[in-house]
Amino acid sequence: MNTLIWVEHDNASVKDATLAVVTAAAKLGSVTALVAGSGCDGAATAAAQIEGVSKVLKADDAAYANALAENVAPLVAGLMANYDAFLTPSTTTGKNIAPRVAALLDVMQVSDILSVEGPKTFTRPIYAGNAIATVESSDAKLVITVRGTAFAKANATGGSAPVEAVAGAGDSGTSSFVGSEIAKSERPELTSAKIIVSGGRALKDADTFQQVIIPLADKLGAGVGASRAAVDAGYVPNDYQVGQTGKIVAPEVYIAIGISGAIQHLAGMKDSKTIIAINKDEDAPIFQVADIGLVGDLFTLVPELTGKL
Amino acid sequence: MKALVCVKRVIDYNVKPRVKADGTGVDLANVKMSMNPFDEIAVEEAIRLKEKGVVTEIIAVSVGPQKAQETLRTALAMGADRAILVLNDDDVEPLAVAKIIKAIADEEQPGLIITGKQAIDDDSNQVGQMVAALLGRPQGTFANEITVEGDSVVVKREIDGGLETVKLALPAIVTTDLRLNEPRYASLPNIMKAKNKPMAQKTPADYGVDTTPRLKTLKVGEPPVRVAGIKVADVDALVAKLKEMGVVS
Numbered sequence A: 001m002n003t004l005i006w007v008e009h010d011n012a013s014v015k016d017a018t019l020a021v022v023t024a025a026a027k028l029g030s031v032t033a034l035v036a037g038s039g040c041d042g043a044a045t046a047a048a049q050i051e052g053v054s055k056v057l058k059a060d061d062a063a064y065a066n067a068l069a070e071n072v073a074p075l076v077a078g079l080m081a082n083y084d085a086f087l088t089p090s091t092t093t094g095k096n097i098a099p100r101v102a103a104l105l106d107v108m109q110v111s112d113i114l115s116v117e118g119p120k121t122f123t124r125p126i127y128a129g130n131a132i133a134t135v136e137s138s139d140a141k142l143v144i145t146v147r148g149t150a151f152a153k154a155n156a157t158g159g160s161a162p163v164e165a166v167a168g169a170g171d172s173g174t175s176s177f178v179g180s181e182i183a184k185s186e187r188p189e190l191t192s193a194k195i196i197v198s199g200g201r202a203l204k205d206a207d208t209f210q211q212v213i214i215p216l217a218d219k220l221g222a223g224v225g226a227s228r229a230a231v232d233a234g235y236v237p238n239d240y241q242v243g244q245t246g247k248i249v250a251p252e253v254y255i256a257i258g259i260s261g262a263i264q265h266l267a268g269m270k271d272s273k274t275i276i277a278i279n280k281d282e283d284a285p286i287f288q289v290a291d292i293g294l295v296g297d298l299f300t301l302v303p304e305l306t307g308k309l
Numbered sequence B: 001m002k003a004l005v006c007v008k009r010v011i012d013y014n015v016k017p018r019v020k021a022d023g024t025g026v027d028l029a030n031v032k033m034s035m036n037p038f039d040e041i042a043v044e045e046a047i048r049l050k051e052k053g054v055v056t057e058i059i060a061v062s063v064g065p066q067k068a069q070e071t072l073r074t075a076l077a078m079g080a081d082r083a084i085l086v087l088n089d090d091d092v093e094p095l096a097v098a099k100i101i102k103a104i105a106d107e108e109q110p111g112l113i114i115t116g117k118q119a120i121d122d123d124s125n126q127v128g129q130m131v132a133a134l135l136g137r138p139q140g141t142f143a144n145e146i147t148v149e150g151d152s153v154v155v156k157r158e159i160d161g162g163l164e165t166v167k168l169a170l171p172a173i174v175t176t177d178l179r180l181n182e183p184r185y186a187s188l189p190n191i192m193k194a195k196n197k198p199m200a201q202k203t204p205a206d207y208g209v210d211t212t213p214r215l216k217t218l219k220v221g222e223p224p225v226r227v228a229g230i231k232v233a234d235v236d237a238l239v240a241k242l243k244e245m246g247v248v249s
């Protein structure tokens, strides 16, 4: 089988999310990596070095600068004449583009796969991960999004694939990029952090969240996450949200502080290797999944913990 | 302009789903069902646009069993003007739902189609994008804020790194994220009024859509279970554990 994967990148370098997709695609067949961008030589060069990638297609066009789905989907759909499967990471970019490609190809997408069970058979989570479905596609071509935490990352170096330029499909003229608000942070990204400290509604407000959660995260070199309640209340920006409808994470250690453990939150972190919970309610559902629980008031316990590390 | 909103009847988000012992699916017998939470946000946004005078009529569409009528009545009670139930007892996959919505859009010519970003049962996150592709129209997915300006809509999107703003020519498709708005509750008088609002009943065949599934579900199983671990007495014990695990030295 010939697969085409979407390379997530910032034109200069390749984002980590791509590496798990290479691993998933390699289970199906040969892997061609598509780098669609504007001034994306750097990303194409980096993609060519990923172990397991046999070819890189570079579509360098101003229309692809911001990965607008209206422009990118026709490009991918056109290229799919030569491929059997298209895979993207389950990032917001992947989730934006893949279904648009699937519909253009008249294919039912397989979302957020956890494993490859056969050439057309996959497992995927449904009902916030409370059930795992094994599904078999009957479509001639496959369109798949890949859950990053479910597959090992391919080595970012060691490969030497040829890079081939492909012509773009141009601008659809229906959408344009206006701007973005991307917070720059020195902190590890949530989806690749080894340790995550997450705060919930109990953190009261943005200042308190900063004062209580951040020093602990700094001590541990951890990424910082949050529950939906903390995001909705404006303690932290939306991209901190962990859960069914936020980011799916699986770090070595996940520390949930003042988070009750609603199923929607658990859906995003219950595959973490070790879960630690601090909550004043000893019956909080979070303790049902926590390896280590500490019952008490986070406003005394967390500063004490930070101090003792 | 008209707004088309898509609403799906799903398991209530407060209910913990149970996998059926025979591995064929999730047990929905006697389980509380509600409107998909993201779709409530979609309905609310359409109502706010109508209150602003941007939208003139709101049409709520659901593809599902007879009981999906209840979901549509909820949308009507919130403030939608009329409803279309596309009756199908078996689950309909996102691709087929998208084809039905596309066909309805061809008939109704809405300026905006608003769907949820994902249904909390199948967690597919596909329908809105697919409708956009089938109509050849732009999409503003995971919307955090939308503003209609003349013949375009500006959509602020929730993305992995933060927020991104795109401008789309109308007609356009928008999918809702959690922070777009807080849906209202239907008031009792509005619930009563909703009973008299029109609800058309159709079938996928009326729109020429074949709903035969493309994905065959071979099995539905339990996820790996986590067992509750230990509780430690105090911070010192937690620090000791962290050292033991090598998290800190």
Ligand SMILES: Cc1cc2nc3c(=O)[nH]c(=O)nc-3n(C[C@H](O)[C@H](O)[C@H](O)COP(=O)(O)OP(=O)(O)OC[C@H]3O[C@@H](n4cnc5c(N)ncnc54)[C@H](O)[C@@H]3O)c2cc1C
Binding pocket: A199, A200, A201, A202, A226, A227, A228, A229, A230, A241, A242, A243, A244, A245, A246, A247, A257, A258, A259, A260, A261, A262, A263, A264, A265, A268, A278, A279, A280, A281, A284, A296, A297, A298, A299, B013, B037, B038, B120
């Ligand atoms: C469609 C939909 C999607 C959703 N998606 C997500 C998602 O992706 N991610 C997500 O997280 N949620 C999601 N939710 C929301 C979810 O259902 C819960 O409402 C949310 O996770 C609760 O956040 P919380 O645990 O911070 O708040 P709460 O449930 O209010 O819990 C606060 C906890 O803090 C504890 N506490 C309070 N004070 C202290 C103190 N001083 N010391 C120690 N502990 C204290 C309390 O005992 C309690 O357990 C979603 C909901 C819906 C409907």
Ligand SMILES: Nc1ncnc2c1ncn2[C@@H]1O[C@H](COP(=O)(O)O)[C@@H](O)[C@H]1O
Binding pocket: B006, B007, B008, B009, B036, B038, B039, B042, B061, B062, B063, B064, B092, B094, B097, B114, B115, B116, B117, B118, B119, B120, B122, B123, B124, B125, B126, B127, B128
């Ligand atoms: N059967 C359905 N009837 C009406 N709308 C639906 C249906 N299925 C999905 N949708 C809409 O599409 C959105 C995304 O669903 P999904 O792609 O299944 O995750 C939902 O939030 C709904 O707005």
